[in-house]
Amino acid sequence: MVVTNSFPKPAETAKFNLSSYLKQRQQLCDQALDNSITVVYPEKIYEAMRYSLLAGGKRVRPILCLATSEMIGGTIEMAMPTACAAEMIHTMSLIHDDLPAMDNDDYRRGKLTNHKVYGEDVAILAGDGLLALAFEIVASKTPDNVPKDRVLQVITRLGKALGAAGLVGGQVVDLDSEGKTDISLETLNFIHNHKTAALLEACVVCGGIIAGASSEDVQRLTRYSQNIGLAFQIIDDILDITGTQEELGKSAGKDLQAQKVTYPSLWGIEESRLKAQQLVIDACKELEYYGEKAVPLQALAHFIANRNN
Template structure:
């Protein structure tokens, strides 16, 4: 298979090179995000927004958005504004999640959290600024060649994924559940389907919508994303137990200290790993109709369960 965007550098590279693919896509996303927020007056708020947005990270969410758009037949250019918006929303959630009123964490991606550098007040406003910019960016930066009805669908889906029906709702139940030992698997699934999987689902489905995905394709993409979203969270829970602070880039063992019910606390480590692998297998099965065009998304799904940081 030969990629049209030179992901494969030579004809000899017959198999998909995920590491090279991720490296190139990450660079594209980092460049676009850097250009999205210039520093102007009042400088402090833009510096704070950039501090967390450009602090590193794997860029899995924007890369999934781009990959889905390409798989359905679209281009990187038509999906990049939405990919950037998704990362802005994700970064906002991390800034707010780290605040003393929430998870109260001092480190994120190996650096001091936003509120530790800029104070709680500016950190809250930086998250708000990123959130507002995300929707503005989709509306104003998506190429005019993309049907405006599709752009409107993207805005609506991002809003739902973020709000009380998505990330915010999941966070509320997560906070209410902290310190309680009788949390059921149903409640734990609710938390992470909303807090983690909802935004991943929006990344994937919005990328497809921009490229003109059919309703059947959207259903397949939704199931793929929900499965990898839950697998992503299970692996995060495992890493909180097994990884070091250096590997995680944030405080290790916080779930246990906060007495949070997690997948390993319910199932054990080995069973949790098996469940994550089953979810990834089910996710990849949804992409079979797309054949070789789905190669990047299949590889990313497997990457989620094999990561150690």
């Protein structure tokens, strides 16, 4: 299947077989993630960690990391530990986000959420375990031919993307904003630039850093990833309205139930789609410098804006 799209894209991207690319890379990521956690005593915590980490998903974040490394001139092997770490951090955020104290969700990726299977206490610890393992795997499994200063930069960026300056900070403002009708676009952008886009940005930029990206490369990758990160969230907001639980693999209509201000609530669905599409176009322009090497990342940007789950 050749990737198609609802808005124009370069001829190279239109010819790129994204379906085949995603299937291959997803298999590579799934295998690496499966190998990353062995069940030993106490078995319950390792089983809980594996339950959510291996529950499926599109593996967009690790695939972005690998694609960026290759575009800059690196290899899959160089970037795989960082890619796995990004997925572990993302999975941790989902486990914690689904807890009763947060979004209180029963389903994720079509399966019962971690706390519904293992209890809230073990779910919290499973998230903590994945977070610790993420940094351990970058530090210990990145190949020896990658300079240590690059590994240190990756650890620093992942930590910032996760903490109060990133995902955690965005989540706090998101929770504080529930039920308020006077949330501004500026506040909404803050939430999602931190809660969603920060980790996507780290996946892309860290993939480049591992491969030896220059400061100019990092600037281009940052602009690309910030654009796709915001587009990702806009589409997420739309799907929460238009999708079903079967399509999404999680509860639909949660934003409305929680009385959250979203992009569709500010702009409407069609205007939100147009904004997301423009963000993707802008993102792809940032990578024109790299020519055909950028095609996978450009195709992934279009995929983000046209997904249905």
